[in-house]
Structure formats: C-alpha cells, structure tokens
Amino acid sequence: MMLFTRAFWQPHRIIMALIVLGIVIWSAATLRWDWLPKYLPQAVQGIWRTIWLMLASLVLGMMLAIPLGLAQAVGPWFLAWPARAFCTVIRGTPLLLQLWLLYYGLGSLFPQIPWIRQSDLWPILRQAWPYGLLALTLSFAGYEGEVMRGAFKSVPKGQLEAAKAMGMPRFTMLRRIWLPQAVHRVLPTLGGETVLQLKATPLVATITVVDIYAVASRVRQDTFLTYEPLLLLAVVYMAITGLIVLLFRWFEARLPSRVA
C-alpha cells in the first residue's frame, strides 16, 4: 500500500491530513449527532439493502449483457437490431425516467389485470423493490451490453478459427474460449462500472424503497437537520466505493494480465 510508504508522507500532505483531521474533530464536536444511535439499526439495514440491490442488479445485468453483446457482435439482423435498439434506448434516456416508467406505469397497469392480482407473485409485485431492481438491471445490461459487444469483437479471430479447426462445437467454443477472453478484456472497466451502479442505487429511494439514502432523508425530515445526515451519507458511499476499488484491485492482481 502506497499510504504507508515514506514517499507518500511529504510535508504538505501531513499538513493536509492534519487539516482534514481538524475538520473531522470540529464536525464531531459542533454538529449534532445525537440522532445517530436511534437511527443506527435502520441505517445498517439501509446500507445492506443498497449493497444487495447493487450486487443483484450487477449479476442479473451481466447475465443479460452477455447475450446482448453476442447478438450485436455476431448475431443475425433480427437479433442484432433489437439488441442495438435496446442498448440505444437505455443509454439515451435517464435512469430516473426508466424507473418511474416501470414503477408508475407497470404499477398502475398490473392491478387492472385479474390473473396477475390472483397469482402467487402478487404480494411481491405490490412492493416497490422489484421495479427498482428491474430498472437497475436493465440499465446495467444496456451499458454493459455495449461494452460486451466490443469485447466479443476484440477476441482474435485466430483463437476462434483454431477452436473450429479442433472440431469444437459452437457452444463449447463460446464457453471455453470466446466468453472467458471477452470477460477478461472487460474486467479492468468493470470496477468503474460497479461504482457507477452503486451511485445509481439511491434513485430507488424515489419509489419508496428504503435504502441508505431513504434513511438519511427520513432523518432529515424527523430532525430538521440539513447537513449532518447528508455528510454521513457521503461518507458511507465513499467507504463503499473505496471497498469496491480495493476489491477489484485485489481481484485484478490475482488474474494473469497477459493474454495469448
């Protein structure tokens, strides 16, 4: 870690660190934090919900992005066109709009359809989080589908021709050679995409999902404090971002960086 080396701690950095420490001590002493113990359980639950939403939408979105990228890269026109249209629409409109379209639109449509109301899924569909998860998933799939298209195209042709010459079935070829190499190319950008996805999650608070952002909003309404909950919120997001960055750095160090 660079943080513990002598080269990092130049005189001006020591002064800056002291100033930051001073600001932290000042805000701990003069700002109001007495609401913190009361809201701590809610905050922990909110953080957990934020992380859970991020992870679930990442995994589901990636599973959608792979066929989307494949269809755009090598698919026939009747698959490539819809995939490209989907990516363009998702990337060309704000996530907030997509979220509200799904929540208010589908949410007002579903109760009018009797067999959905009577189905076993209705108790889930009545809640807000499925719409939030769906919007986040589709958004990630749209952005990542475009990235995967480039990754699939950038795998050297010789690799695929060699596999074909070995008599590999097409699906085995995808599983053993094409997909691993494409994913390997995407990995360096995936850390940044994950941070962007984390930063997209607070939007779900606008459709009444109680994530950490919604908890902070509730604190602000209850206590009439302006800055304290928002500062805590910023610190929480920075901590999660730092964790993601460290995790991906560790992950990348374990992977061989040289591809044939």
Add this chain to the structure above:
Amino acid sequence: MFALVGAAEAASTLDLLRLAPPGWGAGLLWGLWNSVMISLGAFGLGLVLGTGGAFGKLYGGPVLRDLLAVYTTVVRAVPELVLILILYYAVTDAVNQILLSFGYARIQISGLAAGIAVLGVVQGAYATEVLRGAIQAVPAGQIEAARAMGMSPGLLARRVTLPLMLSNALPGLGNLWLIATKDTALLAVVGFAELTQATRQAAGATKAYFTFFMAAGLLYLILSIGSGWLFAMAERRARRGQPEVRG
C-alpha cells in the same frame, strides 16, 4: 397482451400530448427547454473547471495537484443525487451568509442557477480526467518545440495544446454531454421543473403514465442521438488531416 393493452391505452391518451392547454405537450417542451439550458450551462461550467483542473493536475505544484485529486476522487465516489443536495444547501447557505454579512437581505437562489452550478461542479471532476488524458496524448515534441520558440504558457495552450488535444478529448466530452443531459433528470428529485419532473406532474394528473413517460423518453432519445451525431461530426472535423486511427 401487455402490448395490446398498452397500445390501446396509448391511442386513447395520445390527445393528452397536444400543445394546446387541455394537452400537456407545451409543458413537456418547456421542461425539455429547461433541461437543455441546464445541460448547456453545466457542460460549459464543467469544461472551464475541467480545463483548469487538467492543467493544474499536469503542471501545478504538489499542493494543487493533491487538492485536485481530492476533488475528482470525492465527486466521482459520491452519488450525484447526494452531491446535488449537499451542494444546493451549501451554496444557498454560503451565498446568504455572505449577503447577510454585507447587510443585504436573504435571497432565494433560482433553480436554474443552482442546477447549473451543482451539475457543473460534478461535470468539472469528470472533465478534468478526460482533458488530462487528452493533453497527455499530445506529442511532447510539439509542446517542446513551442517552448523552444519562446511561446508563453498561455499562447502555447491556445495555439498548440488545446487544438491538438481536441480530437482526443471529443469522444470523452461527447459522453460527458450525454451524462449532463441525463443528470438534469436528477434535479426532478429536488423539485425543479425540468423534463422528467414536468412529465411526472403530467402523468400523475392524468394517470396516463405510459404515454407521458414514453413521450419524454422519446424527447431524451432525440436529444441524445442528435447530439451524438453532432459530436461525431465535430470529431471528424477536429481529426481532419490526421492519419486514420482505425484500419
């Protein structure tokens, strides 16, 4: 089934999009106008901040470089929604404190100005990184030659560095512009009447959610595809005379 229901519903509610008062079309277009104004202002402010930040990061002293590193890291790690709230209250408070200390009355800052300022600060952080990379990609020999000719730093930036880096920066700046247009939607959360907020009001009043959200989506889509086309043209123009990058 859903498509049929949706289509039937859309056909019956399409009248709501008319421009004249029973329809809500004029409100949507006014929202779009507001969105475009905020995006333009924020993008411009971001370019100014980003150019300063990029030059500061590359040629500034150690303290300035570290401060800029803190700025770009923090802004890129905290969600825009949270930054908008913090900066909105902080900026309003600061302006009012200054006004009060000089003996003036409190003022209410307009949503347009606040939106531009807040999104501009966010854009500035991203623009700093884009422009820094683009400046670094300018061949060092060109800059050294200009220095050897005795050009002052300002003249060097204006005549050599900025024009040469433009072709490298334009794709990244195009992405930033798209982010700016879409980030204006976040101002809906603080109640500013841009396109998304206008759409929600219209949809909430008429219950025709699909019609209005799809119409707004179409407007955003036209905006982003149109400006993508403009940026591609600008890049082609900035690259004229340069060897083709792709084969």
